[in-house]
Amino acid sequence: MIFTHATILTMNADREIVEDGAIRVVNDRIDSVGKTAELIAANPADDTIDLSGHIAMPGLIDTHVHTAQCMLRGISECGAVGAFSNWLFGRIFPLQGSYTEEDAVASASLCVLEMLKSGTTGFVECLLAEHYGIDAIAELCIDSGIRAALGKVVMDVSPTTRDELGWHHGMWQTRESSIEGTLAAHDTWDGAGDGRLQIWFGCRSAEPANNPSLFREVSDLARERKMGLTIHLAELPHDNDYAREHGYRSHIEFAEGHGLLGERTVLAHCTIADDADIRLLAETSTSVSHNAGNNAAAAWGPARITDMLEAGVNVSVGCDGAPTNANMDLLRDLRIACHTARQRAGNRGALSSEAVLEMATLNGARALGIHAYAGSLEVGKKADFITIDTDAPHLQPVWNPVATAVFAAQGGDVDTVVINGQIIMRDRQILTLDEGAILENVKGRFRDVARRAGVDGLTSTWPSV
């Protein structure tokens, strides 16, 4: 199959942009990339798909996702939320803790559908709770065609601390069962779906409720098994207070002291990282997931992304949770990442369209550990790409296709998605999932979850009449 007549952002070493370009796909791989006329001449018997007017580029990789939170889209904007702990223990945990397996799969299906339809071809789920049921979510990912690293929760919170905090029992597990459950999921699912699925450790945060000895055990296990590991880290100033209580200068140095940093680790946020932290992240080849939209909405940060990139840190991009960010549209978050980085620096050149697209493709692939075969459109790599149809008023004219993709396009402009050589979406029609059924399923159950959880006030502050 040859995809023809596109403007191709190859993201190869020279970052070549091929005008009137074509991508030839054989099985799951890119067989050739070049000028349309040359590829057709060399392979006259191949079927073709005409992508005239489209920008083609590597699939986007979202390195920080809470699939369970898509059914809670926008609830941070309902009434007064208050402090982060109120938000977490009073709202998010009771709701997610009350999920049945069917609720969790409904939310994850919505999340995967939204990601695919907005051009995300691979993602890191950071905190998959035991009661969501890993098997059905793994099967969903495999059937949908997406690439996924599913971080299954590990925690060590004592029952006394749990009850003092009002930590919802549904969101709680013992240390032993959370580790055993993750290792069992790794045995069953890692590498499934022709290698598209990975099982990672999804560590609960380094904060007072969690026993810090957990982190050394989990990071040792991750190294032994060559597993990825992800954790929310260095989010708010009180994280550094916690680190100091444990004899460390900063939260990131605490993480290093407990074995958490390394090339198979993705840290979410890092909004309070300072110069020394940034050096440490670079030295340890640790990946950072920058969550620009979520952080801006939650008034966190802004993270020092341009300093991190300059220091050689592998910074990728994530949408985080739908309660606050409300969208899993990574194109939108790329734009917000540029806006906030420039505002922070007082310099409109601070984060270019080109740099942020590297974060979402090449750096994302490195964070997932799949950079040997994903993240760019080059011969021999997996055929993972998306196209944006620029035949729309908000996308014309196209001066710089990179800027058009990052600054003008929205998730809804993604027309075609190919992952592992399989066409997942064409003309915005998802071929692997039943979009209508997913939407109906969520609409039929989201209010029931709130009723069961006993959480109310999830409406506008304006009166409903």
Ligand SMILES: [Zn+2]
């Ligand atoms: Zn998060």
